[in-house]
Amino acid sequence: MEKVKVGIVGCGSIGTWHIERFQRAGAEVAAICDTDEGRLEEVKARYKVPRAYTDYEDLLGRKELDAVVVALPNYLHRPVTIAAFRAGKHVLCEKPAALSSEEAEEMLRARDEAGKVLLLGLTQRFRDSSRVLKEHISAGELGEVYYAKCGYLRRSGIPGMGSWFTRKDKAGAGPIFDIGVHALDLAMWLMGDFRAKEVMASSYSKFGPLGKRAGDWGFPEPGGPFDVEDLASALIRMESGATVFLEVSWAAHIGGAQFYVTLLGDRAGADWGSLTMFCEEMGRQVDKKLYAEANDPYLAEAVHFLRCVRGEEEPITKDEEILGVQRTLDAVLRSAKSGEVVRL
Ligand SMILES: NC(=O)c1ccc[n+]([C@@H]2O[C@H](COP(=O)([O-])OP(=O)(O)OC[C@H]3O[C@@H](n4cnc5c(N)ncnc54)[C@H](O)[C@@H]3O)[C@@H](O)[C@H]2O)c1
Numbered sequence: 001m002e003k004v005k006v007g008i009v010g011c012g013s014i015g016t017w018h019i020e021r022f023q024r025a026g027a028e029v030a031a032i033c034d035t036d037e038g039r040l041e042e043v044k045a046r047y048k049v050p051r052a053y054t055d056y057e058d059l060l061g062r063k064e065l066d067a068v069v070v071a072l073p074n075y076l077h078r079p080v081t082i083a084a085f086r087a088g089k090h091v092l093c094e095k096p097a098a099l100s101s102e103e104a105e106e107m108l109r110a111r112d113e114a115g116k117v118l119l120l121g122l123t124q125r126f127r128d129s130s131r132v133l134k135e136h137i138s139a140g141e142l143g144e145v146y147y148a149k150c151g152y153l154r155r156s157g158i159p160g161m162g163s164w165f166t167r168k169d170k171a172g173a174g175p176i177f178d179i180g181v182h183a184l185d186l187a188m189w190l191m192g193d194f195r196a197k198e199v200m201a202s203s204y205s206k207f208g209p210l211g212k213r214a215g216d217w218g219f220p221e222p223g224g225p226f227d228v229e230d231l232a233s234a235l236i237r238m239e240s241g242a243t244v245f246l247e248v249s250w251a252a253h254i255g256g257a258q259f260y261v262t263l264l265g266d267r268a269g270a271d272w273g274s275l276t277m278f279c280e281e282m283g284r285q286v287d288k289k290l291y292a293e294a295n296d297p298y299l300a301e302a303v304h305f306l307r308c309v310r311g312e313e314e315p316i317t318k319d320e321e322i323l324g325v326q327r328t329l330d331a332v333l334r335s336a337k338s339g340e341v342v343r344l
Contacts, residue, residue, distance in 0.1 A: 004306050007031040007059045007089070009080055010071035011043040013217055014094060014121075017298055018069045019047045025302040033059040056080055060087035067117075067309050070094060073164035074171050078103040085114035092305045094121040096181045099172035101326040108319055117308045119301075120317040122185045126297035126304065129275050130186060132290050136277065137190055142265025150187035150261040151247040152179040157215030157257065158208055158250045162224025166208060174228030175248040176203070176332055179259075184246050185325045186272065187261045194324025195239040196331065198343045203229035203336035206251070213251035234332045246332070 004027045008019050011034040019029050031051040034040040044052040053059045060068065060083055067090040070080050078098045084091045091111070097104040097120055111118040124130060137145070152175070159178065164170035171177060188194045207213040208226035231249040238244065261272035269278040277288040307313040327344055335342040 003028040004066050004309050005030040005064050006067050006069060007033065007062065007065045008069045008071060009033045009056045009059060009084075010069075010073075010076075010094075011036075011039055012071065012219065015069070015071035016043055016047075018071055018092075018302070019043065019049070021296070021298045021302040022069070022306075023047065024299060025306055027302070027306055030065060031059050031062055057083065060084055060089065065089055067091065067305070074177060075099055075164070075169065078107055081107045081118070082110040085110040085116055085118075088114060088116070090117040090305075090309045092119045092121060092301075095123075095185075096172065096177040096329065097322050097326050101323055101330050104323055104326045108322070117305075117315055118317075119305050119308055119315040120322050121301065122182065122189075122317055123297045123301050124182045124186045125189055125316055126295075126300035127292075128295040128300075129272065129290075129292040130190070132292040133270060133272055133275060134190055136290065137263070137265075137270065138192070141268055141277065141279075142263060142270060143267030145191045145193070145263050145265040146242045147244075147264040148187045148191055148242070148262065149245045150183040151258060152183040153247060153249045153252060153254060153258045154179075154215065155254050155256055156213040156251055157217070158213050158226075158230065159215050160218025160220055161208070161211065161214040162221035162226065163219055165218050166224065166226040166228055168227045171228060173329070173333055174203075174205075174208070174230055174232075175250045176229060176232050176329055178250070180232065180246060180248040180329060180332070181325060183248065183259065183261065184244070184328060185321070187244055187246070187263070188325060188328075189321065190261060190263055190270075190272065191242065191244075193238055193240050193242060194321050196236050196244075196324065196328040196344050197239045198237045198341050199234055199328065199331040199335045200341045201232060201234035201332040201335040203232035203333075205230050208251065215250070229336070232332065232336060234335070236328060236332075
């Protein structure tokens with residue numbers, strides 16, 4: 001079969017990872033786009049990409065491209081994804097879906113009108129450990145999952161200080177959208193429950209406004225604004241009656257970075273990080289260690305997307321899941337801002 005031809009829009013930190021992974025996955029990266037000309041030329045030469053553009057409309061005009069990866073700042077996910085569908089391309093769009101669930105709905109409508117595939121870059125689902133745990137939970141081994149705790153916390157890791165990352169108009173939020181989306185999606189996906197009912201949240205900005213705790217991700221813009229949160233927590237009550245606790249930080253006085261999901265069911269519990277289930281067998285408490293390969297989730301994501309483009313698989317990110325996560329994160333922002341419980 002002919003190689004799938006992919007265009008990558010955005011050649012920043014994650015865009016270059018995508019170029020490398022798609023090449024390894026057997027696709028042809030036929031065109032790239034970035035507004036930064038120096039970066040574009042450097043990336044074009046490094047990955048031997050035949051065509052490079054500074055305007056994404058020019059890339060989308062290339063008839064031979066089957067699919068496009070949108071690896072752009074969050075505020076560009078909606079317009080570029082919609083333009084790509086109108087140009088007849090399949091789309092892998094980076095997370096978070098957009099700046100709001102209304103924008104995400106528009107993207108899904110454009111996908112339907114085009115009859116193409118949309119995969120959202122919820123990369124943590126592609127860890128083999130996530131897949132293995134999901135299989136055990138889907139087989140009913142936890143019973144009814146009624147409580148989940150999840151968090152993605154950094155001691156010192158504000159991406160792109162002063163750039164789009166730390167501007168509300170361009171990022172939509174700080175760690176709530178940037179890394180909270182991974183933690184919440186993973187917890188909800190493992191639970192198989194995306195329908196939040198109400199949210200009580202708080203957020204704080206203690207480091208960013210002082211220019212402290214810059215991380216090594218993204219392209220900092222010295223003197224640029226910081227008007228997003230750097231820590232947030234939320235208590236989420238689900239329609240099912242289950243409760244989800246979410247906490248995120250880009251900067252905090254903690255011992256080190258943590259990314260965790262803990263699930264409690266009425267038959268057993270599970271810890272995603274250590275891939276352990278906490279069960280009861282014949283009246284005894286038993287810890288069961290599950291086994292998974294240490295894989296590259298970005299490569300697995302690229303392989304899955306190419307299979308979706310060829311019609312061999314359905315995207316793992318379903319509409320109600322994309323919208324469920326985005327609506328919940330929108331509610332986290334609204335509750336943190338108003339100080340009120342937000343009902344969805
Ligand atoms: N799935 C994951 O694990 C993961 C990891 C990191 C980032 N992301 C997501 O990927 C997206 C990009 O993040 P990043 O870290 O690569 O950001 P980045 O700032 O490193 O790169 C963004 C790139 O987009 C380019 N750009 C900006 N406006 C453009 C335009 N109009 N046309 C073409 N190019 C333009 C910039 O010049 C830059 O090179 C974000 O939405 C982020 O949330 C996902």
